Amino acid sequence: MRIGELARRTGVTPRALRYYEEQGLLSPERRPSGYREYGDREVRAVHGIRTLLAAGLNSAAIAEILPGLPPPGRRRTGPTCPELLAGLARERARITRQMDELEAARDLLDTIMDAAAPSSVILAARLAVPGDPAGRKLDGARSRAVLE
Amino acid sequence: MRIGELARRTGVTPRALRYYEEQGLLSPERRPSGYREYGDREVRAVHGIRTLLAAGLNSAAIAEILPGLPPPGRRRTGPTCPELLAGLARERARITRQMDELEAARDLLDTIMDAAAPSSVILAARLAVPGDPAGRKLDGARSRAVLE
């Protein structure tokens, strides 16, 4: 498939797909005309790239992690490439830290909400956000301390 | 205290503190000389700002959420300001979505790690990252599908 269809099938713009290639994340075949030619593998690869980008990895880290990209010689990383593993572990730790920070921020928002409004109103506001998990804290003191 | 001490006590540079003020997140008093004068409240406020920034909120959202900032008339939001509540709920939902994305990315990294190395090596690599919680998946097929 060409770049337009891959874009449609992944929800990613052609510009972004070219950018990924420029960053070494994709290396599609080329037709004699110069057109890029992708296979079904790239659909999954792009989804993976988007997942990792959404998690805050930059393209260099993704390039380090997703192998098989340099066009000449699909150098399959042997059974255990230590630097690859180090990169994976590093990014995994980053993600875990980020999740902790998100949880702290969510708790902070919860305490602010508790201080700003009676819980009945909050529940009404929460209902306006579908898919929002329940289970909030009830400690107005801390948020009041932050607010003033 | 002046900006330098607040910087030391929060781990935030003076430049960033001035930026926060410019964005309406802080509004310190001023000495006749023009020097900014902060209190202990701002220490906690800055920590809150950093927490929210780390969670991906931009300064506009934080300004919307942390009230009491416009120097003239500390307009205390009444018992229930609906737009404030809407902003809080919106950002809370954003955070929850982001946590889901992070979890997906971490699972993806786990499957890649499983495919890239025997678990014994992975465990060794994981030990190099202190504070990294355990509990990983063991499904090499999916990661192999992504890798090739």
Place this chain on the structure above:
DNA sequence: CTAGACCTTCACGCCGACGGCAGAGTCAAG
């Protein structure tokens, strides 16, 4: 053969959270 959709490379623009520097004023100690 031609129109229109699609593709190519090149190259500048954007945004947000600051970093860094310049030039000038302020403050406390000796």
Place this chain on the structure above:
DNA sequence: CTTGACTCTGCCGTCGGCGTGAAGGTCTAG
């Protein structure tokens, strides 16, 4: 009074993941 640390405003630089044309080649249906 001087010195050195600190602070002020203002303004340009940075970085990453693209957006957005511009100028031109390619492909396919009619």
